[in-house]
Amino acid sequence: MTKEELKYKLGEISREAAFDETGEFLNVIIPSPELLPLIKPLRLNKEFYFDYLFCITCVDWKDYLSMVYHLTSTLHRHTCVVQATITDVHCPQIESVSGIWKTAELNENEIYDLFGVTFLNHPNLRRLFLGDQWKGYPLRKDYTDEHMILL
């Protein structure tokens, strides 16, 4: 499916979706509660069939966080990027997608560890890298640490 077709079809599913076509892929920007209603048809619908989640990450934009999901289809070979905006920086929460793609389970643990985003309905949410004693979320922009010597 080309970018335009994807954009048209996705606009039908989610009314609140905004689109950004400047980059290589089609970017779909949605608020965080809209994530599951949008992403479930993307996986299950035969015409989209985004079965391959190849990159999940989070970006800290200081006044909001955005979760970035890179999706592709092994059947149709089209790609799209879903960006879910989380406005609550102090207690960020979003639905887990680990029920849809199994790769999300460890990746969401990583994001919970480094950004502090809580994933609802995640089977085993734990701090993957740093351990439970660690204070703060290092990849946030406002993170400070006495061990971190800046060059």
Add this chain to the structure above:
Amino acid sequence: MVLITGYVKMNGTEINIKKTGFLKEYFGTIFTSLSSLLTGMKLTGYYFIHPNKIITEQYPDNRATLKMAERFRGEVTLPHNENNEHRCNGCQSCEIACPNGSIKIVTKHEISEDGKKKKRIDTWVYHLEMCTFCNLCIEACPSKAIVMGKKFEHSVYDKSQLVKILNKPGSKVMKEAEE
């Protein structure tokens, strides 16, 4: 796809025993595994009786003949000529280019004969213990003052010996390298 590596030949020895009986299968397995093991050991034996194929390098004994490659990155050096002059004019490009801060250049101001104030290096500190030999400082140097040395035997008993001052005492900058 299978044809391109040589294991087609080996596939012939794969276990292919029909259910003919327990004993036959039992001893057949032992036989095939032993034979495939011996195939490997034959090769080891081949190298055992061909000592000219040994590639082992006699390291501490061959130090006189051991030459590093031309581009080998051993350590950052600041070459001086016979008049105790180097080419570094203290522009600090290498310090900015270094990704992990292993170069620190302390500069001072010197007044030359014609009364002008000029920036000169005071100490050229090189942290060998942090250097990753990424070559970015050498690429960044506009006056080609620093080069990669070939020495790689840097082992020390004390960490503080790894912090090096590269400019020799009393050294000056070369005339043609100024500014």
Add this chain to the structure above:
Amino acid sequence: MKKGKEENKIVFPGQLHESPEGGMLVTKLDEIVNWARSNSLWPLIFGTSCCAIEMMHAAGAKYDWSRFGFEVARATPRQADLIIVAGTIVMKMAPVLKRLYDQMPDPKYVIAMGACTISGGPFFYNTYSVVKGVDHIIPVDVYIPGCPPRPEALLHGMIALQEKIKHQPVFRKNKKEIHHDERRIKI
């Protein structure tokens, strides 16, 4: 033995008094023990990252560290007397390394291999989880800089460690170690 006391003591004729390096027999015994120790260093493999690959190269066919008696690389601290720390040590790994070091039988030696181990190296600045040098956790005998060091450089460091072991006191009463820091390594 304090030097000042010895000077004030009255020396009776016929009394044995120890030479500063220990007696003849003890010195020779020292040499034998140190010769045996230095030529059978069994390393504990502690490779966490890139330096471990160069360590494997040193064990491989071309460099072959078994020429020096290092080849019995062990994965358990109980059977090792040398730990080659090859790779970055992070905060989460530091207690594990300390524990492994404590489990090793005496005498034990430590080689810090590579920039990350010596000082944090490329991860000294701007990172939050890296230990800035393994000598914050365990005492280090030989430092081998490089990122990663060549296998020859590792061999050089290990020969330097052998050199150090050959000069350490075992039975000698004089426990003052020779200052290796001032000595240049020569092989």
Add this chain to the structure above:
Amino acid sequence: MQMTRKPSDITTDAKSGEVLHHEGEFIINMGPQHPATHGVLHLKIWLEGETIKKIEPHLGYIHRGIEKMCERLSYRQFIFSTSRMDYLSAHINNQACALAVEKALGLEVPPRAKAIRIILAELTRIASHELWWACSGLDLGGVTPFFYAFREREAINDIMEETCGARLTQNFIVPGGVMSDLHHNFQKRVKRVLTQIKDNLHEYDEILTGNIIFQNRLKEVGYLSREDAISYGCTGPAARGSGLSCDIRKLYPYDGYEKLDFDEIIFNEGDCWARYRVRMAEILQSVHIIEQLIDSIPDGEFQAKTKNVIKLPKGQFYQRVETARGELGVFIVSDGAATPYRCKFRSPNFSNLSAIPQMAQGAKIGDLVAIMATVDLVIPDIDR
């Protein structure tokens, strides 16, 4: 490995009341210092007798915060730090970063630089697979393969040293090309190494591949279906052994791979033996790729002209390459400054690791070593 066995019937968590384990169940901690994990991986394994019930990976024993570090490094500098992630394919990691920067800048790389990059990348891939072969033999109890594979690795490392200046972490790639031109000996030595590899590959088969004991330890062990491979996001030889076509060099070609003739190796069995055969065949494909290029490296510049301080335009850029272990993605979020705003490395090993619990489900504890050997993990790449 430490072994713990609880005498009581069912042990529950004091706080949540959750069942931790039953009687007859072992919990074994494999790692963080275990010779078969190739680094510092900690796997918590629930066992019933010898059968694996559940595996939980505990990571972070080499988490160095490279992503945070990259936020303060310039685009020229941040390339070097990625060689420390997957150090066995350091050159390909550098290539990914440089390609991401070039894609954002719209920079055209000279054809000579492209050819040099591909040759070095394929040499890296061969060297990486050699090391994998050596270590998988070592893990499964054979020490001899180690010495044979390191012979060829040394030959490749010597080429790397002569041209790039370093053996393992080369840092030879800069945005817009490569750091310096090829060494005059390069072509001669590469050809010699290629013939050496082709001549010696039969030795590999004689020692390890043809060994029935080794084959039996890999066959029908660690099955991963194609659907699971997709769902777990597996890439590289681990996924191609399950019949998933995922070679980035074929699907999204970069640096001129589209002009080259090579096959994507796919096996459908999905077991350890399939993954083993994928890698062995990939060595020959890499040899084939280098053979096509080595005599026809185009003349010209080896580096495109770039500004001293590289600033990327605002936006998000994703570049993927095929490393020796699978798809490496470099995701750069730029706000127009000289340093990345956020830098994410999608590492192949992280996804491949997440599939290990699935592969090892119901297998014996001894088979876990075979599974980990054929998935070929590099732990610093997982933790970054």
